[in-house]
Amino acid sequence: MTEPINENSNEAAETILICEDSIEGILTGVYEAYELRRPHHTIRLQIGEEQNLRLFCVYHKVQPNEEKSSKVMRTIYRRFGEDAYTQICQALVSYDMEKADAVYHTIVTGISGSYRGNLMDHLSNRYVHKVFQLSRNTGIEIHHLLGFLRFKELQNGILLARYHPKNDVMALLMPHFADRLPGEDFAIYDEGRKYYAVHPKGKQWYFVRGELPFAQEQEIYTKQEAEYQMLYRHFCSSIAIAERKNLDLQRNMLPFRFRKYMTEFVQID
Amino acid sequence: MELRIAPKMTTMQKLEILTDAAKYDVACTSSGIDRSGDGTGMGNTKLAGICHSFSSDGRCISLLKILFTNECIFDCRYCRNRRANDIPRATFTPDEICELTMQFYRRNYIEGLFLSSGILISPSYTMELICQVVVRLRTQYHFQGYIHVKAIPGADAELVHRTGLYADRMSINLELPTAEGLRMLAPNKNRKKILTPMRMIQALREENQNELMLYRHAPKFVPAGQSTQMIIGATPENDYQILSVAEGLYQKFGLKRVFYSAFVRVNDDAMLPALPGGPPLLREHRLYQADFLLRYYGFLAAELLSEERPHFNILLDPKCDWAVRHLEQFPVEINRADYRTLLRVPGIGVKSARRIIGARKSALLGFDDLKKIGVVLKRALYFITCGGKMMYRTKLEEDYIVRNLIDPKEQVPFSKDGMTYRQLSLFDTAVSVPFS
Numbered sequence: 001m002t003e004p005i006n007e008n009s010n011e012a013a014e015t016i017l018i019c020e021d022s023i024e025g026i027l028t029g030v031y032e033a034y035e036l037r038r039p040h041h042t043i044r045l046q047i048g049e050e051q052n053l054r055l056f057c058v059y060h061k062v063q064p065n066e067e068k069s070s071k072v073m074r075t076i077y078r079r080f081g082e083d084a085y086t087q088i089c090q091a092l093v094s095y096d097m098e099k100a101d102a103v104y105h106t107i108v109t110g111i112s113g114s115y116r117g118n119l120m121d122h123l124s125n126r127y128v129h130k131v132f133q134l135s136r137n138t139g140i141e142i143h144h145l146l147g148f149l150r151f152k153e154l155q156n157g158i159l160l161a162r163y164h165p166k167n168d169v170m171a172l173l174m175p176h177f178a179d180r181l182p183g184e185d186f187a188i189y190d191e192g193r194k195y196y197a198v199h200p201k202g203k204q205w206y207f208v209r210g211e212l213p214f215a216q217e218q219e220i221y222t223k224q225e226a227e228y229q230m231l232y233r234h235f236c237s238s239i240a241i242a243e244r245k246n247l248d249l250q251r252n253m254l255p256f257r258f259r260k261y262m263t264e265f266v267q268i269d
Numbered sequence: 270m271e272l273r274i275a276p277k278m279t280t281m282q283k284l285e286i287l288t289d290a291a292k293y294d295v296a297c298t299s300s301g302i303d304r305s306g307d308g309t310g311m312g313n314t315k316l317a318g319i320c321h322s323f324s325s326d327g328r329c330i331s332l333l334k335i336l337f338t339n340e341c342i343f344d345c346r347y348c349r350n351r352r353a354n355d356i357p358r359a360t361f362t363p364d365e366i367c368e369l370t371m372q373f374y375r376r377n378y379i380e381g382l383f384l385s386s387g388i389l390i391s392p393s394y395t396m397e398l399i400c401q402v403v404v405r406l407r408t409q410y411h412f413q414g415y416i417h418v419k420a421i422p423g424a425d426a427e428l429v430h431r432t433g434l435y436a437d438r439m440s441i442n443l444e445l446p447t448a449e450g451l452r453m454l455a456p457n458k459n460r461k462k463i464l465t466p467m468r469m470i471q472a473l474r475e476e477n478q479n480e481l482m483l484y485r486h487a488p489k490f491v492p493a494g495q496s497t498q499m500i501i502g503a504t505p506e507n508d509y510q511i512l513s514v515a516e517g518l519y520q521k522f523g524l525k526r527v528f529y530s531a532f533v534r535v536n537d538d539a540m541l542p543a544l545p546g547g548p549p550l551l552r553e554h555r556l557y558q559a560d561f562l563l564r565y566y567g568f569l570a571a572e573l574l575s576e577e578r579p580h581f582n583i584l585l586d587p588k589c590d591w592a593v594r595h596l597e598q599f600p601v602e603i604n605r606a607d608y609r610t611l612l613r614v615p616g617i618g619v620k621s622a623r624r625i626i627g628a629r630k631s632a633l634l635g636f637d638d639l640k641k642i643g644v645v646l647k648r649a650l651y652f653i654t655c656g657g658k659m660m661y662r663t664k665l666e667e668d669y670i671v672r673n674l675i676d677p678k679e680q681v682p683f684s685k686d687g688m689t690y691r692q693l694s695l696f697d698t699a700v701s702v703p704f705s
Binding site: 115116117118121122123124125129143146147148149150151152153159161176177179180181182183184224228230231232234235236237238239240241242243244245246247248249250252253254262263264 | 280281284285288289291292293305306308310311312313315317319320321322323324325326327328329330331333334369372373375376377378414531533547548550624627628630631632634638641642
């Protein structure tokens with residue numbers, strides 16, 4: 001007698017898709033999750049390798065695919081609107097490892113059509129709420145960095161900015177500076193993730209992976225650069241009203257972690 | 270022709286003098302207009318403005334805030350740069366200002382330029398100099414970032430008009446809330462000379478907005494609007510008078526912002542108050558809180574203060590104070606109330622109110638959801654119900670609520686400006702400190 005084939009042997013288990021930590025990687029994961037044609041509550045998206053493999057789970061590794069991820073991006077933009085698109089993109093560059101699953105299930109919620117109106121309004125849904133939190137966290141950091149990033153003019157005329165963001169926001173900062181300084185050669189270097197974005201004068205900007213060939217101590221500036229740094233330092237100290245001194249308030253508004261790269265706070269010998 | 274009496278100054282020396290001279294003008298945000306670069310120059314602007322740094326007094330540094338010159342023919346008693354003071358005087362050249370602006374800007378130190386000036390020779394002469402700088406910055410240096418320019422009271426209308434075509438924001442300081450105060454402390458200025466250009470800028474902006482509807486590429490006149498500033502504590506006006514003036518400016522002159530600057534005693538003048546407790550920072554803080562209530566929360570000045578109660582409560586912020594005095598309007602049901610009613614609940618701000626309205630379309634909201642949305646439940650819980658139930662069993666009674674709302678550490682952040690806890694405990698609920 002033949003053994004009855006257990007047709008449900010695959011369905012009881014959870015499927016976990018392991019994605020690369022990038023917008024392309026995660027959105028490819030979303031696309032492939034839909035390709036599986038399984039109930040969405042049985043699928044989870046995850047970044048990187050699982051430390052403890054779980055029983056009764058099937059793991060699939062997802063290869064980033066530009067075509068699939070851009071299809072998902074287009075769907076998000078068209079169906080959910082620009083606001084939701086921005087929030088999802090901001091959540092996707094967050095440092096939080098749960099972002100992939102949160103974004104996946106938010107998209108599922110939106111596509112299923114069970115909510116009327118704006119997708120991101122439905123904060124009572126825990127996945128939407130998570131995406132909202134991540135997007136807010138990233139958004140605040142971007143807003144800070146737009147102001148706190150500092151360029152220095154190197155001897156070859158290039159403006160270089162160093163920083164170390166918690167979230168991977170380089171791609172969200174560059175358009176602002178490219179619009180602001182179209183006639184400048186500039187570069188921004190992420191010291192934590194070891195890659196930089198380069199903008200040549202009058203051209204399209206691009207990423208370069210790898211460390212900068214010189215350390216911060218070895219940077220050579222123009223003479224003018226040193227003068228302007230001093231001018232700015234003096235400007236910042238002259239502008240303060242002594243009778244209103246409030247270092248607590250200053251620390252609230254400008255956390256210490258940003259000050260390392262800001263010329264007016266760096267201790268000069 | 271250059272008549273030089275003092276030794277020639279370096280840019281650094283000038284910058285120190287003229288930044289120090291400009292620092293009491295707090296009307297310098299970089300907000301109000303969203304503009305992309307057009308590729309031919311340098312710069313863009315963001316609607317919300319960007320804070321590039323914070324000084325040791327905790328205030329935002331956003332623009333290169335300088336005076337063109339601190340020479341002045343006026344003798345305003347509260348001002349460091351008054352004619353009677355013997356201080357080092359300096360004047361920038363237009364190119365120096367333009368170079369500083371561009372070099373700071375490309376290093377991402379600033380959002381743009383804030384240019385004011387002492388009065389050199391005459392108001393119109395000074396305005397002409399300021400106009401030259403701004404035109405040069407825009408046309409020769411191709412600067413497309415933010416420019417905030419002060420209009421000089423008494424200057425020629427045509428000059429103000431011309432400058433406005435190149436600036437993003439213009440402002441004229443009201444300085445003192447009443448004509449009497451102005452007469453007392455700044456006899457060279459008068460209300461008419463200040464309000465006339467304000468009215469003119471308002472009219473020109475309206476005209477410009479009509480033009481832009483017909484022709485999209487018409488040159489813009491002061492697109493980020495007007496603002497102004499009042500000094501708080503130099504003259505004996507009460508909070509109600511000051512707030513009414515601000516309300517009038519918003520309603521009748523279409524101003525974008527009114528700023529309040531706590532009086533700092535920089536001159537030894539008999540007409541200026543002594544202020545032993547230092548600058549009135551808490552009063553300034555309350556005025557800003559009330560100002561936001563006027564602009565974003567639909568309050569009227571008469572709802573917050575009155576002739577009988579002309580001063581703010583030192584223990585409670587104006588919104589809590591209003592709520593506690595109008596307990597008949599509460600509790601508010603979160604799942605039913607409209608936007609305007611939600612805004613009036615202490616602990617619910619503009620963003621939270623909007624999110625509540627969005628989130629309740631799909632689900633009935635409970636207190637956990639409100640916490641996620643960002644409502645400050647510690648304050649709001651006395652005033653709201655979710656699905657008919659309050660969070661804890663609280664009494665809707667004034668004394669009880671106020672006792673719970675007041676957390677001395679939280680409500681009085683300026684423990685260093687002379688306000689002691691002994692002073693606070695002398696007062697009963699909802700009694701305010703008279704100006705002294």
